[in-house]
Amino acid sequence: MSQPSWDAIFVGAGITSLACAAMLVKRDPGVRLLVIDKHIVVGGYASTFSRPKQEAVFDCSLHKLSGMAEGGNLIRILRSLELEDTLDLVYPEDYFCAYQDGTPLPLANDVDDAQQQLLERFPHQAEGIATFFEQVRTYGRNGYYQFQMLEGTFEPDMAQLRFAHRHLKQKTVRQALHELFDDPYLIEILAAPGIYVGGYSEDLGYLYYLHVVYATLNRGNAYVRGSSQHLSNLLAQRIEQAGGQVLLSTAVDQVLTDGQGSVTGVSTRRGVFHSPRVYINASPHYAVQSLFAADVELAPTREKLTALKPARSTTTVYLVTDLPPAQLGLLHSESMLFPGDPGAGAELRMAAERSGYEAALSERAFWEMSPVEVTNYHALDPAAGLVVCINVLDSIAHWPQRRTEQYRAKKQRAGAVLVERLLSQVPGLRGHVLHTEVATPHTYVRFTNNTDGSGYGAMVSTDLSGHVFHHGFPxxxxxxxxxxxxxxxxxxxxxxxxxxxxxxxxx
Ligand SMILES: Cc1cc2nc3c(=O)[nH]c(=O)nc-3n(C[C@H](O)[C@H](O)[C@H](O)COP(=O)(O)OP(=O)(O)OC[C@H]3O[C@@H](n4cnc5c(N)ncnc54)[C@H](O)[C@@H]3O)c2cc1C
Structure with missing residues (x-):
């Protein structure tokens, strides 16, 4: 069965595809767009799944939209799509609450207040704290407005750019924070926003990370009532209302070419769809491995892709409680749980990597000794149920294949360790957890085809050479x-x- 031609086809209905297609139909009404996804709902990670018996809806990713205050890029774009009023936005009071040994340290969702709170808790690190927040305000800001810089609508201070290039670009977050501070707990708290982009302090480039802090703390953050699925559905609706089509439960098997270096469309079990333009929303490693015919010369792209490392994957525990989590002591919308010995995690993770991700060492490094992020979804959107979610950045390398005894046992261990970490910090939750289920890096691969289950695309380290893999795509x-x-x-x-x-x- 052959179909009429589309102006563009999107392979995957993740948030980037949906956002782009929704913008295209607004800019160019009448454009014919086809978005194809193998999953049963739109959104990729920006989606939900439900457990009706538990009266729970679990958000697969979203806990914070960054750039949502005045001057933020995301709120500006959502306004341009006339979505701000349709989205029921929630602006939480806290950036996150840090927990160690059962002691909470809430950080406000306001950069000056958060700085002051850190200063009060770590007065011996005052000088470093002042330098750090100044770096966020200057270099973080410059990174945040990079698109505007390219367009010429944001003029940076050239001296600042030169300084960043010479002194910050080559440093990891770990190196830079150790130069500013000697308190290991403060270092771990400040490194924690790296979780938002899939990297630990030893993984991420410092300059990039400063922009993440700027985006999430200085430019405001919000959640969407109705979850990420609501946002994805609204975008899909826009595409369909403009005459586009969103085809679900349909894997793209191949991206087709004319044999002379131009794309002609895609093939699926539902037939061939033609277009002179194909946007690939799936992971590039997966795409060059699986979506092109053998006669397409992709060796140079594959070579470049060896330098593009996936960001960390995530192991997630979805919980349902019997009472509102706030009543049980989980007062904040987001918490970060730190181990008693906060400096040990990075050492253990690096040792795990050197060991080739030996299982017991990796479990201790990632699950027991690394920071854990907890979202109290009930506090953000009570309609989704009595839902709490625990996330820890993880590596697929120490997970056995799915459907094996070892895999099931490991899933159970992960759930038990991570839930216990939450209960030991917030003991009021003990005895009130009715339901838990675990998603592993393999779960993330299975649902999205993202390489190694990465939840955040490519790792943004100090080496950016792999990020240009698509330049000159054949x-x-x-x-x-x-x-x-x-x-x-x-x-x-x-x-x-x-x-x-x-x-x-x-x-
Ligand atoms: C646990 C977790 C928490 C996160 N929290 C936040 C947060 O709070 N705030 C934030 O800003 N970001 C967060 N992120 C990151 C954010 O969710 C992702 O960066 C973003 O959703 C990625 O979108 P994407 O467009 O790259 O597509 P993806 O979500 O990766 O979707 C790709 C789509 O392609 C489809 N696909 C793949 N292969 C095929 C094929 N052959 N045929 C058809 N379809 C195919 C998949 O089914 C999928 O739907 C989080 C991520 C994770 C994993």
Whole structure:
């Protein structure tokens, strides 16, 4: 069965595809767009799943949209799509609450207040704290407005750019924070926002990380009532209302070419769909491995992709409680749980990597000794149920294959360790957890085809050489459009989608 031609086809209905397609139909009404996804709902990670017996809806990713205050890029783009009023936005009071040994340290969702709170708790680190927040305000800000810088609408101070290039670009978060501070707990608290982009302090480039702090703390953050699925559904609706089509439960088997270096469409079990333009929302490693015919010369791209490392994956525990979590002592919408010996985690993770991710060492490093992020979804959106979610950045390398005894046993261990970490910090929750289920890095691969279960595209380390893998891609008309090229986060997805939509010209 052969179908009429589309102006563009999107392989995958993740948030970057949906945002770009929604912007295109707004800019160019009448454009014919086809979005295809193998899953049963739109959104990729920006989706939910339900457990009706538990009266629970679990958000697969979203806990914070960054850039949501005045001056934020994401709120500006959502306004341009006339979505702000339709989205029921919640602005939480806290950035996150840090917990160690059962002692909470809430950090306000306001940069000056958060700085003051850290100063009061760590007065012996006052000088470093002042320098750190100044770096966020200058270099973090410059990184945040990079698209505007390229467009010429944001003029940076050249001396600042030169300083950042010479002195900050080569440092990891771990190196830079150790130069500023000697209190290991403060270092871990400040490194924790790296979780939002899939990297620990030893993984991430400091300059990039400063922009993450700026985006999430200085430019405001919010949650969407109705969850990420609500946002994804609204975007899909826009596409369909404009005459586009969103085809679900349909895997793209191959991206088709004319044999002379130009794309012609895609093939699926539902037939062939034609288009001179194909946007690939799936992971690029997966795409070059599985989506092109053997005669397409992709060896140079594969070579470049060896330098593009996936960000960390996540192991997640979804919980349902019998009473509102706040009544049980989980007062904040987001918490970060730190171990008693906060400096040990990074050492153990690096030892785990050196060991080739030996299982017992990796479990101790990632699950027991690394920071754990906890979202109290009930505090953000009570309609989704009495839901709490625990996330820890993890590596797929120490997980056995799915459907094996070892895999099931390991899932149970992960659930037990992570839930216990929460209960030991917030003892009021003990005896009130009715339901738990665990998603592993393999679960993330299975649902999204993201390489190694990465939840955040490519790792943004100090080495950015792999990030240009798509330059000079040998098939004309193919473009990549995902966290792998945009950078992690919804805000990056919308920013990149906006740039792609601006470049749009009908073929
Ligand atoms: C646990 C977790 C928490 C997160 N929390 C936040 C947060 O609070 N705030 C934030 O800003 N970001 C967060 N992120 C990051 C954010 O969710 C991602 O960066 C973003 O959703 C990635 O979107 P994407 O467009 O790259 O597509 P993806 O979500 O990766 O979707 C890709 C889509 O392609 C489809 N696909 C793949 N192969 C095929 C094929 N052959 N045929 C058809 N379809 C295919 C998949 O089914 C999938 O739907 C989180 C991520 C995770 C994992």
């Amino acid at each position: 098939v004309q008309g193919v473009q990549f459009l995902s966290a792998w090229v945009a950078g992690p986060s919804y805000e990056a997805a919308f920013g990149y989608a906006e740039m792609k939509a601006r470049q749009w010209k009908r073929a």
